[in-house]
Amino acid sequence: MITLRVNGAEHSLDADPDMPLLWALRDLIGLTGTKYACGEALCGACTVHLDGEAVRACVVPLSRAAGKRITTIEGLSRNGDHPLQQAWVELAVPQCGFCQTGQIMSAAALLAANPTPSDEDIDESMCGNLCRCGTYPRIRAAIHRVAEGTKR
């Protein structure tokens, strides 16, 4: 058995230690906010936090995630009111929306480490999260909006 602590709740799973974390989150625990896209750590749609660091859940084996604090989009805030989630709504960032949970999780990891990032900081941290709708300008604007709120 492997025990995962996801969004503050413990889950004991009868799963292979090599199973990707994404499979366990979606198929065993039922948290489907984290998306499957490329499955090869190339697109960022499956980004979650492991002890606060953004990781690609599609390539993280359960053996690495066990014992760590795992946060998914469902656990980023209690009521969907994390400053980034609010900014995402205010600026109507998503288009199709599929990549956006990964985008928000990467943005949250960025702001936790650097509360007032420059355009260059944002581009360097967010460039691994692909958006086929091309919402990048609004993603960057939403991150700046949250950073401005931090400054005030």
Place this chain on the structure above:
Amino acid sequence: MTDPWPQYVLVALLAVGGGDLSGEPLRAAGSFAAIPDRQERSLALFAEASKVLLHPRCANCHPPDDRPRLGDRHLVHDPPAVRGPSNDGVPAMRCASCHQDRNLEHARVPGAPVWRLAPLEMAWLGRTPGQICAQIKDPARNGGRTLQQIWEHSALNELVAWGWKPGPGRTPAPGTQKEFGDLIRAWIDTGAACPPVTEATR
């Protein structure tokens, strides 16, 4: 009736790679004993070891800029990744965001413990053996290591070891880590001579 498709499919699969590739051989350190002059022997040992230092599996993580490289043609890392202040990426794009402590066959992502770039002052990519040799011996550009510690890094380090176990579809570094370590040991024991520092041509 013969169906040609299975053969085409097999050829296509072989063409895109994915199987274990073999590396170039490395001469054994002992084979250099025939060179009577100590300085000449040391230079020859370093020249042989340079085949490893300049190999893409090693040089790709020793770039002279902030971008890791990929493949045998040193392509810029894609997805875009940058060095960061600690050589392990930036927030949300750490090396460990994607790379694990082992190679992943299902996702083809390479991995080893403490996956990261070598510090900028230890850049090898595009440099000559003479330039690299001078760097390796300079504590200001080798992480403050003694020659003994250089041997330990070469012969025993787990991340260095990945160069010979890069996973399916990647050409391993020449020889074995043991043979490389023996070359470095013999090079040190013969005075750690360096070739002339010449400018790289590429």
